[in-house]
Amino acid sequence: MAFLSRTFGALVLSLAASFFTPLEGGPARADENPLPLLPGLEEAVEFWKVVFTRYGASELIFHDPLQPMKIYQVVEAGENNASRRWLEKERERIGREQGLPANEKRVRSQRGVKERFASGLKLSRRYLDQMQRILLEEGLPLELAYLPLVESSFDIRARSRAGALGMWQFMPRTGRKFLRIGPSLDERIDPLESTRAAARFLKQNHQALGNWPLAITAYNHGTEGILRAIAAVGSRDLMEIIRRYESPSFGFASKSFYAEFLAAVELAKRSEEFFPNLEYHPPFPLEEMEVKRAVSLAALLKPTDIERAQFLEWNPALSPKIRDIPKGYRVKMPPEKLELFLAAYQRLTDPPRKPPKPVAVAETGGSWTRHRVAPGETLSQIAKAYQITVHEIQQANRLASAHLIAAGQHLKIPKR
Numbered sequence: 001m002a003f004l005s006r007t008f009g010a011l012v013l014s015l016a017a018s019f020f021t022p023l024e025g026g027p028a029r030a031d032e033n034p035l036p037l038l039p040g041l042e043e044a045v046e047f048w049k050v051v052f053t054r055y056g057a058s059e060l061i062f063h064d065p066l067q068p069m070k071i072y073q074v075v076e077a078g079e080n081n082a083s084r085r086w087l088e089k090e091r092e093r094i095g096r097e098q099g100l101p102a103n104e105k106r107v108r109s110q111r112g113v114k115e116r117f118a119s120g121l122k123l124s125r126r127y128l129d130q131m132q133r134i135l136l137e138e139g140l141p142l143e144l145a146y147l148p149l150v151e152s153s154f155d156i157r158a159r160s161r162a163g164a165l166g167m168w169q170f171m172p173r174t175g176r177k178f179l180r181i182g183p184s185l186d187e188r189i190d191p192l193e194s195t196r197a198a199a200r201f202l203k204q205n206h207q208a209l210g211n212w213p214l215a216i217t218a219y220n221h222g223t224e225g226i227l228r229a230i231a232a233v234g235s236r237d238l239m240e241i242i243r244r245y246e247s248p249s250f251g252f253a254s255k256s257f258y259a260e261f262l263a264a265v266e267l268a269k270r271s272e273e274f275f276p277n278l279e280y281h282p283p284f285p286l287e288e289m290e291v292k293r294a295v296s297l298a299a300l301l302k303p304t305d306i307e308r309a310q311f312l313e314w315n316p317a318l319s320p321k322i323r324d325i326p327k328g329y330r331v332k333m334p335p336e337k338l339e340l341f342l343a344a345y346q347r348l349t350d351p352p353r354k355p356p357k358p359v360a361v362a363e364t365g366g367s368w369t370r371h372r373v374a375p376g377e378t379l380s381q382i383a384k385a386y387q388i389t390v391h392e393i394q395q396a397n398r399l400a401s402a403h404l405i406a407a408g409q410h411l412k413i414p415k416r
Contacts, residue, residue, distance in 0.1 A: 034141050034212045037262060040239050043069050044259035045266075052267055053274050055112025062094050065108040065252045072098060072107065082109075108252060117264075118278060120153030121271050126281040127154065127167075131195045138199040141212065147198070147219070149264040150257070156189050156316055167191055168198040177201075183319060185326055190317035192286065192332065213238040213258050220257040221250060286314060287338045288330040295325050295348050303347070304340040368396065368412045375407040386413050 037045065047068030055061055060077045064070040072094045091107040100106045124146070131145040151169040152158035164171050166188035172181055178197035179187035187193040205215035205223055214236060218226040229245040230236055242255045267274050297318075301311060312318055314332045318325070325331065333341055371382060379399075383390045393399070396412045405411070 035143055035216075035262065035265070036213070038213060038239050038258075041259050041262075043067065044256050045263045048256070048260045048263035049267060051110055051112055052117040052263060053114060056114045057112060057116065059112040060090075061110045061112060062090065062107055063110065064106050066106065068256070074112075116153050117149065117267070118275050120149045120155075121268060121275060122278055122280050123154040124149065124268065124281075126284045127191045127195075129283050130192060130285060134192070134195050135199055138203055140199055140203060143265045144199070144202060144216075145195075146265045146268045147216070147261060149268060150260050156191050156194075165189065166194050168194045170194065170197065174201070180326075180329075184322045185317055185319065185329065187317045190315070190332075192288070193317060193330070210236050211238075214241075216261055217254060217258050221254040225249065225254075285335065286332040287335050288332055289338065289341055289345065290330050291325050291327060291345070293349060294327050295345065297322060297325055299348055300325065300341070300344050303344045304337070306337065306340075368414050371411045371413050373405050373407055373409045373411060377405075377407070379405055382411065382413070388414060388416065 047063070050069070050071075051061065055074060057079045058076060060075045060082065062072045062075065064072070075090065087109055091109065092102075094107050095102065098107075128145055132142045135142055135144055148154045148167045152167050154167055156167045157165075158167065158169065159165050160169060162171065165175075165186070168188070170179065170188045175181050175188050175197065178200055179193060181188060187197070202215055202219065205218045206212060208223055209215050209218060209226055209230070214226055214230075217238060221229075225247075226241075229241045229247070229250065232247075233241050233244050235241065235244075238258060271278065297308070297311070301308060311333075312320060314334070318329075331341060369386070371386075373382070379390050379393060383393055392414050393411060396414050399405070
């Protein structure tokens with residue numbers, strides 16, 4: 001295997017000042033900006049901007065985890081995962097060249113993700129409007145809609161080795177608290193349902209932890225893990241936790257997750273500058289119709305002339321083998337198909353209508369017909385229907401007045 005390396009040394013650190021643009025106008029107090037750039041986090045944000053915009057999947061960035069922008073080398077290593085043995089040897093070699101103590105782990109490798117990030121930006125436009133509407137309904141910062149750039153690059157079918165699935169990368173245990181997960185329906189794959197779940201989960205994190213830097217970090221490290229860190233350090237300041245909290249599970253990924261998110265938000269908002277000429281997916285708004293009881297998918301689709309494959313593309317949470325749409329599921333469809341689906345669903349679910357009661361009930365005798373007076377019916381109307389006079393009906397029924405009839409009353413109608 002051939003490797004092309006480029007040495008940067010500490011020179012790259014100077015790029016931070018020229019490359020960094022603060023989120024939403026610059027650092028702010030937490031009470032002014034819910035997603036502040038915390039003092040001391042600037043270099044970590046800059047590092048992730050470099051990872052997202054400069055280096056591709058075939059390049060390995062060797063850097064100092066404590067000073068992320070101190071990049072030692074970038075190695076062309078191919079897109080396949082390098083072996084642990086090779087990575088360890090490279091880290092040892094770079095450490096020796098830099099004169100670093102052998103017992104200090106000051107060389108970390110990070111693969112570039114420029115292509116993946118650009119793909120996520122393009123795909124994000126398909127869902128972003130509806131995702132932000134969901135966040136707005138929950139009263140959450142709209143920037144949270146960019147978190148899938150870090151988690152999955154907006155790939156609704158992204159699956160991690162640990163079993164996390166979907167755009168928001170829910171593990172089964174956490175996902176079941178907010179979503180339905182089973183053989184026929186896995187709402188982790190649904191962009192709208194999973195966004196609703198992520199919004200509720202992030203909202204719970206914020207309520208439990210007190211601020212968004214911790215709530216977002218907990219999305220990676222777990223709420224209980226961050227609560228343990230708070231207890232150990234005695235502070236809800238993320239920077240204090242990063243500096244002082246020691247735990248084998250609280251490594252570089254968790255410590256830098258909030259910085260990674262801030263970098264993704266800034267790049268998404270300035271995507272035309274960093275990724276010119278991207279061909280974005282057009283927005284694909286979907287209407288929703290809740291199924292109040294289970295219905296046959298084939299019966300629902302038949303009167304709409306919509307192909308099963310097309311329907312499942314709009315509703316990826318449903319298994320390709322599904323027969324019945326489960327109760328409570330919100331069917332997704334383009335706005336122009338909503339009326340068709342509503343009509344088909346109503347035909348399937350509305351109870352059979354009882355035949356209307358007759359306006360009048362007639363029984364036939366030898367020389368007369370028996371008529372039951374309907375509500376609101378007049379003697380004049382009855383006479384006209386049977387083609388006789390009002391007087392004839394009055395005489396047959398001994399009525400003193402043409403107005404003295406009531407609904408439900410039975411009248412004898414003389415035959416001519």
